[in-house]
Amino acid sequence: MTHTTEQSGKPDSRGSAPVDTPTDTPAISVAGAYKVFGRRPREVVKRLRNGLSREQLRSQGTAAVIDASFDVQPGEIFVVMGLSGSGKSTLIRMLNGLNDTTDGSIKVFGTEVVGLGTAELRDLRRDRMSMVFQHFALLPHRTVIDNVAYGLELQGVAPADRRERAQHWLERVGLSGWEERLPGELSGGMQQRVGIARAFAADTDVLLMDEAFSALDPLIRREMQEQLVELQQELKKTIVFITHDLNEAMFLGDRIAVMRDGRIVQVGTPNDILTDPANDYVAQFVQDVDRARVLTAGDVMEPPRAVVPGSAGPRTALRTMRDLQTSACFVTTGARTLLGVVRDKDVLRQVREGGTDLKDVLRPTPSVVRPDQVISDLFEMAVESPLPVAVIDDQDRLIGVVPRVTLLAALTDLPAITTEIPVIEPLPTVTSAMITETLATTHLESAAEAVAAGSEEAL
Numbered sequence: 001m002t003h004t005t006e007q008s009g010k011p012d013s014r015g016s017a018p019v020d021t022p023t024d025t026p027a028i029s030v031a032g033a034y035k036v037f038g039r040r041p042r043e044v045v046k047r048l049r050n051g052l053s054r055e056q057l058r059s060q061g062t063a064a065v066i067d068a069s070f071d072v073q074p075g076e077i078f079v080v081m082g083l084s085g086s087g088k089s090t091l092i093r094m095l096n097g098l099n100d101t102t103d104g105s106i107k108v109f110g111t112e113v114v115g116l117g118t119a120e121l122r123d124l125r126r127d128r129m130s131m132v133f134q135h136f137a138l139l140p141h142r143t144v145i146d147n148v149a150y151g152l153e154l155q156g157v158a159p160a161d162r163r164e165r166a167q168h169w170l171e172r173v174g175l176s177g178w179e180e181r182l183p184g185e186l187s188g189g190m191q192q193r194v195g196i197a198r199a200f201a202a203d204t205d206v207l208l209m210d211e212a213f214s215a216l217d218p219l220i221r222r223e224m225q226e227q228l229v230e231l232q233q234e235l236k237k238t239i240v241f242i243t244h245d246l247n248e249a250m251f252l253g254d255r256i257a258v259m260r261d262g263r264i265v266q267v268g269t270p271n272d273i274l275t276d277p278a279n280d281y282v283a284q285f286v287q288d289v290d291r292a293r294v295l296t297a298g299d300v301m302e303p304p305r306a307v308v309p310g311s312a313g314p315r316t317a318l319r320t321m322r323d324l325q326t327s328a329c330f331v332t333t334g335a336r337t338l339l340g341v342v343r344d345k346d347v348l349r350q351v352r353e354g355g356t357d358l359k360d361v362l363r364p365t366p367s368v369v370r371p372d373q374v375i376s377d378l379f380e381m382a383v384e385s386p387l388p389v390a391v392i393d394d395q396d397r398l399i400g401v402v403p404r405v406t407l408l409a410a411l412t413d414l415p416a417i418t419t420e421i422p423v424i425e426p427l428p429t430v431t432s433a434m435i436t437e438t439l440a441t442t443h444l445e446s447a448a449e450a451v452a453a454g455s456e457e458a459l
């Protein structure tokens with residue numbers, strides 16, 4: 001498991017374009033970056049490198065960002081998370097030059113940002129990186145639509161065109177009809193939508209969002225998070241999002257960097273951070289996370305055990321259920337495509353009546369999900385169905401099951417997720433003695449079944 005700056009290779013749970021194509025130039029590449037506020041910042045960096053701590057150097061300056069290294073891939077939502085004062089804002093402002101970098105390198109699509117002059121930085125912010133601020137940073141005397149069009153105006157877009165584009169974005173964020181109002185006439189949530197519309201209208205490759213939703217009340221905040229994910233999927237922007245809210249980080253982030261006292265202590269997917277924290281600090285940090293909204297069926301699924309191929313016949317199905325002590329099993333094609341389930345009672349009856357085609361007693365699979373479904377969506381299904389939830393891939397192949405016990409274990413503390421959990425199958429509704437007797441007293445339906453049945457029954 002990675003605690004590093006590398007991509008983890010986890011499939012993007014929201015189904016957007018894969019972000020881990022290592023051959024691509026990263027959208028942002030940060031290497032050994034430091035930011036020290038104070039009179040002799042370079043001296044402080046030198047001493048930090050020599051092993052002195054941030055605290056020991058406090059009188060000489062504040063080391064806000066210490067030796068940060070990470071890459072952000074194009075199309076990725078990269079979240080920087082940490083407590084107040086951990087250096088998040090300083091770091092994001094270094095990316096677009098609002099804070100200069102004391103030492104190290106910051107590249108945006110391969111171009112070094114450290115050392116750029118004021119005019120070049122202005123161009124970078126205008127053309128490549130928009131920023132959404134916590135407190136909106138709208139121009140109070142300009143109308144809403146002029147605020148949204150502001151970035152385009154700076155880019156030299158013609159008035160009619162920028163108005164049209166601004167209008168489009170106001171519609172997207174649900175603010176049609178508010179174009180001619182002043183920001184002060186809008187609620188906080190609406191002002192933040194204006195800020196987001198402005199950032200998207202500027203159509204830059206990268207969006208920097210510094211606690212962009214923190215001033216919003218919880219319901220609107222949730223709505224904005226969902227809208228951001230939706231927009232990102234559609235537009236494939238690269239987004240660096242700062243938050244101190246764990247659930248927000250877990251919901252939004254393809255990957256998350258956790259900062260503590262100026263240092264990045266772990267970079268990983270939400271699942272990495274949750275299930276394999278790099279140290280006690282991260283573990284404590286994530287203990288309150290709503291796991292059900294982070295972990296997916298693919299994260300917690302077990303190999304399916306009660307499975308028979310449809311061609312195998314009822315006797316094999318019955319024997320499988322008897323041996324696994326379960327009342328039902330999944331039926332698949334030879335290529336593992338899920339066909340449905342069979343129940344012990346039905347198959348027992350079929351065998352007694354001399355039936356040979358398992359498909360005659362096939363029932364639809366009660367609960368089927370894709371691996372990227374978050375487990376909060378699985379609880380209702382798990383309660384309604386005695387069978388484990390079936391997990392199928394995009395070719396409808398059965399790739400795993402999520403039994404109820406696994407779901408519950410996934411919600412509890414960290415070790416439960418990574419240790420072996422017994423798969424509890426739905427309890428049989430007929431006894432194994434009945435099955436054994438039925439198998440012994442009925443005829444084998446085919447030579448293939450006879451071989452499969454083994455010597456005990458074949459003789």
Ligand SMILES: Nc1ncnc2c1ncn2[C@@H]1O[C@H](COP(=O)(O)OP(=O)(O)OP(=O)(O)O)[C@@H](O)[C@H]1O
Binds near residue numbers: 086087088091
């Ligand atoms: N302009 C500045 N001059 C001096 N010190 C600063 C400056 N800006 C930030 N700092 C210090 O740098 C450290 C990191 O601050 P920063 O604002 O980056 O943290 P943060 O994680 O974004 O916190 P918050 O969530 O409270 O904004 C803090 O100790 C802060 O006091």
